[in-house]
Amino acid sequence: MDEALLRRLTPSVITVLVRRGADFAAAEDAVQDALVEALRVRPADPSPGSADPSLGLGSADSSPGSGSGDPSPGSRPGPAGGEPIRDAKGWLITVAWRKFLDAARADTARRRREDRVEEEPRPGPAPAVDDTLQLYFLCAHPSLTPASAVALTLRAVGGLTTRQIAEAYLVPEPTMAQRISRAKRTVSGVRFDRPGDVSTVLRVLYLVFNEGYSGDVDLAAEAIRLTRQLAAAVDHPEVAGLLALMLLHHARRPARTAPDGSLVPLAEQDRSRWDTGAIAEGIGILQGALARDRLGEFQAQAAIAALHADAPTAEETDWVQIVEWYDELAGLTDSPVVRLNRAVAVGEADGPRAGLAALAELDPALPRRDAVAAHLHERDGDLATAARLYAEAARKATNLAERDHLTRRAARLNARRSP
Known part of the structure; x- marks a missing residue:
């Protein structure tokens, strides 16, 4: 059963039902019911002229209620009249529309809608419009x-x-x-x-992308899939910028955690574990977006990610250019988080004291400010202040992995300061 295909078809099937007169809630419910039906049906043994087994959708006469005579709700013939399913999207549209009609007829409060949609469209190829x-x-x-x-x-x-x-x-x-x-x-x-x-x-x-992974769904991968789908539907440089940003960040994912699950900072990551294919694709998409000269925040963020990804080692990172991109990004968003990250870049480009000066302009209550200050004080050689700030940042952290990482930093510096 090709569940991935069904998921790709879901949004376009919902929109077809809405175009036909179903409200969104009813259309979404009907499509979910159709998906359950599709997953219930098992593919028939492949034979000459049979449906493509990769669709995982069996033949039309495998659906419940197939038969002859005047069909009543819930007992209609299969969508292709007994023929093998050759058009998965058309099959889903037909079954979902049928589910919607059944629900509408069963609900007396929807009599007016029932009159409007009584004429069921005959099965046929799915419309090309998405x-x-x-x-x-x-x-x-x-x-x-x-x-x-x-x-x-x-x-x-x-x-x-x-x-x-x-x-x-x-x-x-x-x-x-x-x-x-x-x-x-x-x-x-x-x-x-x-x-x-x-x-x-x-x-x-x-x-969605920032939620990452939990349960049996990789939300980062799902966000990339949906953004690819959006990029195919709309020609917009910021859509391309977001897709590039996701690919560039996702490319570093294998190196972000140690075998024990602890976080590995960017500067300490094993860059041989980065996905070079995703990096190349992300940079190519970004270059195409930037060439259109309609800069947006996601393109600027992707440019920063690309400079990190393009550096063979942490020491070879072009921090001066990264600061310039943060200046562009700050002009687009005026976000405190952007200015916080810019302070880190300034600290790398111009020295930790310059970074601390940039940090001093920001609200002390800003999330992660203590962690950034700790990093800059550590680079400046003030280990006592850095250890104290790492411990304070750990107490404020909402993520367990980040809290453990900051606690380890504080303990490491305290150990270095001990006789």
Whole structure:
């Protein structure tokens, strides 16, 4: 069963149902039911003229209720009239539309909609038009909280189950189900006739990417897949910039943790473990985006990541150029986090005291400020201050791996200071 294919088809099937008159919540429910049906059906033994077994979708007459006569809801013939399934997308559209009609007819509160959609379209090739982009916009609607937008994107665009999303975010499945249901209700009345905000979609995908990995779903890889899909649907340099940024960061993933699970700082990573193919692809995508001369924050972040990835060793990193890119990025976002990272780069390019001077301009309550200050004081030779700040940063850390890393730093410096 090719689950990956079904997940790729999910967003376009949802948008087809919405175009036909289903509201978003009903369309999403119907498509999920169709996916369950698709996963239930097993592929038939391949034979000449049979369906492509790589689709993992058996033949049409394997679906329940196939037969002859006047079909009633739940007992209609297979989507291809008994013929093998040759068009997975068309099969899913037909089954999902059928599920929607069944639900509409069973609900007396939807009589008007039932009248409007009573005429069921005959099975046939799936439409070539892909409205997936509109679904991205809908799932990242400004009326949704970031957490709800992420969950809805993973469900409707990514095709993940509620259980998978709940496990990835380490919350109970009923909690995630309620979050998704509320999000669907919120956007159900939103029409598909207006262009959405690409920047909002990108921020949602970036949130997904930053969650990394937990449960049986690799959210970083899922975010890359969805961003690739978005890049294929919209020609926008910031979409390319985000995809490049994700690839460049993801390329370093194998070297980020030691065998015991502890964090390995960038300067100490084994660069032979970096994915050179992903780095080359990311740099190529970034160069194409920058050539369009429409700089955005994700392109600037990707440029910084590319300079790190391009350095054969940590000592050969072009910190001067990285500071210049942070200046560009600060002009685009004026983000305190950007200025915090810029202070680190200044410390590398111009010396730790210059970095501390840049850091002094920032709010002392800024997350990770103590950790950056500790790093700069350590480079300046003030081990006592560095150890104290590392310990303080560890107490404030919300991530267990980061807390352990900072605690080890503090202990190492204290050990160096001991007789």
